[in-house]
Amino acid sequence: MPKKKSVYVCQECGYDTPKWVGRCPGCGAWNSMVEETAKTNIAHGLSLGLGSAKVQKPQLLSEISIAKMPRFTTGSVELDRVLGGGIIPGSMVLMVGDPGVGKSSLNLRICAYTANMKKVLYITGEExxxxxxxxxxxxxxxxxxxxVLSETNxxxxxxxxxxxxxxxxxxDSIQTIFRPDVQSAPGSxxxxxxxxxxxLRLAKSKAIAVFIIGHVTKDGTLAGPRVLEHIVDTVLYFEGERNAQYRILRAVKNRFGSTNEIGLFEMRDIGLVDVPDASKLFLSETVHDSGVIITPTIEGTRPLLVEIQALVAPTPYIPPRRTSDLVDIKKIQLLLAVLEKRVNLALGACDVxxxxxxxxxxxxxACDLALCVALASSFTNKVVKEKTVVFGEVGLSGEVRAVNGADIRIKEACxxxxxxxxxxxxxxxxxxxxTGVNIIxxxxxxxALQAVF
Structure with a gap:
């Protein structure tokens, strides 16, 4: 009986090497190499069902019919938007998020709704x-x-x-499922x-829409090999803290739609609920004070009015602090330099x-101008005029450049x-x-600063 060959596989990125090394050459992680049994190409091909696959002939692209792949709704308007209009038979969707963010609850609601029209099988390996x-x-x-089935094999x-x-x-979830012929622990x-x-073979060969739930690591990235993102058709990430009220579902990969769309959900006692009118919800607690401005942003085809808050204060620290959790710090530093050079605001010795x-x-x-207005408002302690909305791109010379979707932004503000x-x-x-709207x-x-103050 031939001796089984073994390889050492990195549990962070999937890099394999015939010898153990302390640091992974692929991603640089320390002590992440685990010994696993190597699979031959023939066995790997049979495990994918390639050995029994029928030989297909090339077809003209224009002659391929897509009538057999109609989308069907998930019952959630927000999720349908992110997916590109609904679920496509034969597609494979990976949903990733922090523990307790609402992945399992959302998928259970999808299954309950779809079961009235389609045949649904929910497999749980954790509960x-x-x-x-x-x-x-x-x-x-x-x-x-x-x-419903509780199984991990x-x-x-x-x-x-x-x-x-x-x-x-x-x-639910892919990290709990295992194959007996693979000599490694579940989740490896x-x-x-x-x-x-x-x-994936089941999805493509039988036109089954497959949703798989994945775990995340401490830094918020997908747990497991990066090749998992390449296998699936769509990757959905949940954004938002588990204790926060709102959740954002964003597609980072979508073969059947745009990756610019987002879905907004609110966590309630009955799980995640769609938020159709997000702008009104986000502006419900708006205060009229210095350093506060409203700007319309566009996520995919969806306009959203968001409130930007800035606080500029003198500091004894050198260098001064610049802090933001949802805006790129480099963008803030660039806009601070533009304000100091072009508008003569001495912001260099201030915390921001x-x-x-x-x-x-x-x-x-398009949010550059609103950020500049918020920073200038807080620094000068001037309050922006009531019912004011600002948007535009700012260049290094202080010019305000045109942006796309101006009419959509204005309609949402009105x-x-x-x-x-x-x-x-x-x-x-x-x-x-x-009528009744002053567009400047x-x-x-x-x-812009003269118009808002």
């Missing part, structure tokens, strides 16, 4: 069936048509899927990779703190009752006049 029943009753997701899961032929398969790089590939109310992370250039809107001068010719074009920062 008992009694726990699933208790959660379903708590979040009002109890369905008499949904199939991938071979047995494969048999149940072959027998039941579901339209939607949910696996080899187990996660092999189980994910087997689920920037906060975005509601926990929305903004990184688009819908919520804002009557004083400061926009780039070059965008002024592309937007029409609105600013060519540079000085003009």
């Amino acid at each position: 008992s069936l009694q726990q699933i029943r208790m959660r379903a009753e708590r979040i009002d997701a109890l369905s008499d048509k949904m199939l 991938m071979e047995l899961i494969n048999e149940h899927v072959e027998k039941q032929q579901p339209d939607l398969l949910v696996v 790089v080899s187990q996660v990779r092999e189980c994910a590939v087997e689920l 703190y920037v906060k975005i109310a509601g926990g929305i992370k903004i990184d688009e250039p 819908k919520l009752g804002f009557t004083n809107i400061i926009i780039p001068q070059k965008n002024l010719n592309t937007v029409g006049k609105i 074009g600013a060519a540079n920062i000085k003009e």
Whole structure:
């Protein structure tokens, strides 16, 4: 009997080497190499079902029919938006987030809704069936048509899927599933990779929509090999603290839609609930004080009004502190330099703190002008005019550049009752006049600051 070969695999990135090393050559992690049994190419091919695959002939792209892949809704408008319009049969979606953020509850609600139209199989490897029943009753997701299975063996899961032929398969979570023929512990790089590939084979060969839930590491990234993100069709990340009220679902990869869309949810006693009118929700506690300004940002096709808060105060520390959790510090430093050089504001000896109310992370250039206004307002202790909205990109010479989607931003601001809107001068010719709304074009920062104070 031939001796089995072994390799050492990094549990952080999946890099393998025939000899043990203290530091992974792939990602630089220390003491992450674990010995695992190497699989031959033939055995690996058979495990993927490649050995029995039918030989296919090349087809013309224009002749390939997509009529057999209609999307179906998840029952959540926010999740449908992030997915690109709904679930596609044969797709594989990976949902990742911190513990307690609401991944399992959201998937259970999806299954309960879809079970009324499609055949659904929910597989849990972390909880008992009694726990699933208790959660379903708590979040009002109890369905008499949904199939539930508590199993971690991938071979047995494969048999149940072959027998039941579901339209939607949910696996919670991928780190608990294992294959008996892989000589490593559940959650290891080899187990996660092999189980994910087997689920991918089921999804593509039988047109089953597969949702898998993944864990995250301490730094918030996906636990397991990076190849897992390449295997699946869509990767969804939950943003937001587990103790916070709101959650943001963002697609970092989507083969069937845009990665710019976000879904907004609110955590309640019955689980995650859609937030359709997010702008009104984020502005419900707005205060009229210095250092506060409202700006419209666009996430995908969705306009959102967010509140930017800035606090500028003298400091004895050298160098002064610049702090922000949701805005890039480099952007703040750049805008501070522009304000000091072009508007003569002595901000070099001040601590600067920037906060975005509601926990929305903004990184688009259209928020530059609003950040400058908030910083100048706090430094001079001047309050911005009531019902004022500001947006525009700021250049190094202090000019205000045009941005895309100006009409969408203005309509969202008008819908919520804002009557004083400061926009780039070059965008002024592309937007029409609105009765009762004062739209002012600013060519540079000085003009914008004169218009808001």
